[in-house]
Amino acid sequence: MNGLAEQLRRQREAGLYRRRRVVSSPQQTEMVVDGRPMLTFCSNDYLGLASHPEVIAALQQAADVYGVGSGAAHLINGHSAVHHALEEELAEFTKRPRALLYSTGYMANIGVASALLGRHDWLFEDRLNHASLVDAGALSPATVKRFQHNDPESLRRQIESCTSGRKLIATDGVFSMDGDLAPLEEYQAIARKQDAWLMVDDAHGLGVLGDTGGGSLAHFGLGIDQVPILMGTLGKGFGTFGAFVAGSEELIETLIQKSRSYVYTTAIPSAVAEATRVSLRIAQQESWRRQRLAQLIGRFRQAVEVMGLPLMPSNTPIQPLLTGSAEQALQWSRHLEEKGILVTAIRPPTVPEGQARLRITFSANHTERQLDRLLDALQSLSLEHV
Numbered sequence: 001m002n003g004l005a006e007q008l009r010r011q012r013e014a015g016l017y018r019r020r021r022v023v024s025s026p027q028q029t030e031m032v033v034d035g036r037p038m039l040t041f042c043s044n045d046y047l048g049l050a051s052h053p054e055v056i057a058a059l060q061q062a063a064d065v066y067g068v069g070s071g072a073a074h075l076i077n078g079h080s081a082v083h084h085a086l087e088e089e090l091a092e093f094t095k096r097p098r099a100l101l102y103s104t105g106y107m108a109n110i111g112v113a114s115a116l117l118g119r120h121d122w123l124f125e126d127r128l129n130h131a132s133l134v135d136a137g138a139l140s141p142a143t144v145k146r147f148q149h150n151d152p153e154s155l156r157r158q159i160e161s162c163t164s165g166r167k168l169i170a171t172d173g174v175f176s177m178d179g180d181l182a183p184l185e186e187y188q189a190i191a192r193k194q195d196a197w198l199m200v201d202d203a204h205g206l207g208v209l210g211d212t213g214g215g216s217l218a219h220f221g222l223g224i225d226q227v228p229i230l231m232g233t234l235g236k237g238f239g240t241f242g243a244f245v246a247g248s249e250e251l252i253e254t255l256i257q258k259s260r261s262y263v264y265t266t267a268i269p270s271a272v273a274e275a276t277r278v279s280l281r282i283a284q285q286e287s288w289r290r291q292r293l294a295q296l297i298g299r300f301r302q303a304v305e306v307m308g309l310p311l312m313p314s315n316t317p318i319q320p321l322l323t324g325s326a327e328q329a330l331q332w333s334r335h336l337e338e339k340g341i342l343v344t345a346i347r348p349p350t351v352p353e354g355q356a357r358l359r360i361t362f363s364a365n366h367t368e369r370q371l372d373r374l375l376d377a378l379q380s381l382s383l384e385h386v
């Protein structure tokens, strides 16, 4: 096709070419990737639930009862008793009246903006928000304003200049490529003063932060009055697949009526929802998984700081090493790969130009021995490159 080959060649030359690795093992800390055994530090399966035996058993048993495909959208005849039970449990977990299942987090973000905002409305977004929130803005008829990362003053200036219309402030709770937390207390105060809605995408906070995994909101002690719209994903900390929005009765009913990415798509398989019910319970009950993560993160940060590698400030399982150039990120990633360790290079446009990085992530299933292997490999990297 005309021009595509040239475009691809330029992308390759710029160190921005992306390729897929083929996995032939379960999602766990030691995996078979492109036919090779690898120790991995790049998954979002933070609690180590993606291959948990009880979660797998729940999926298998539910498949016997409900089959595989859900067959239709929720509003036709695809909404099963399992979906319904999971929604009730997610509502209870988030301490909100209702929760609504979406097929993916990407679709949930797009669906919220499209249901709530019209032509005369405003959407305020952190510059580093996840691509799905950015795309939610692009698809929405509202005017989109992007404020400086984690900067309440920047948000305040923008929001004060908008008078009429609905205002929605949307932010990641934990930033997916940086691992830092949004200043939600400041944002909720601004939202209250400006009569705006605050929406938090807590894809990387739920399950991980808070005593029982309540996420960024639990971390800051915020509830539905401060943050009326909470989006969570099920494919990361909870180890399965899907997403949800939790909030008031009116919010959820509005989404059911008007959210196009909810209405016009097939419901996730009931067996996946049943597996999620089990992983949600384990995530809440087994606090040792969060404590284990905290230990790993603490030890990792201490050791890497001594090595003098460019560690970004983060207390979450997302621990990026900022390389700057895409080439450097690729080089470091290859160096680790040669030692049998998989950490992916994150390059533009996923992150801003000049801010390529290695995104190292931890799982509660990583052992001390595995962390030692990573630290040894990083040590040799610091000797070669710094």
Ligand SMILES: *Cc1c(COP(=O)(O)O)cnc(C)c1O
Pocket (backbone or CB within 6 Å): 103, 104, 105, 106, 107, 109, 130, 132, 172, 176, 201, 203, 204, 233, 234, 235, 242, 243
């Ligand atoms: C992964 C992610 C999403 C998308 O969720 P999916 O269920 O994978 O589509 C949305 N927001 C953030 C912050 C994410 O990291």
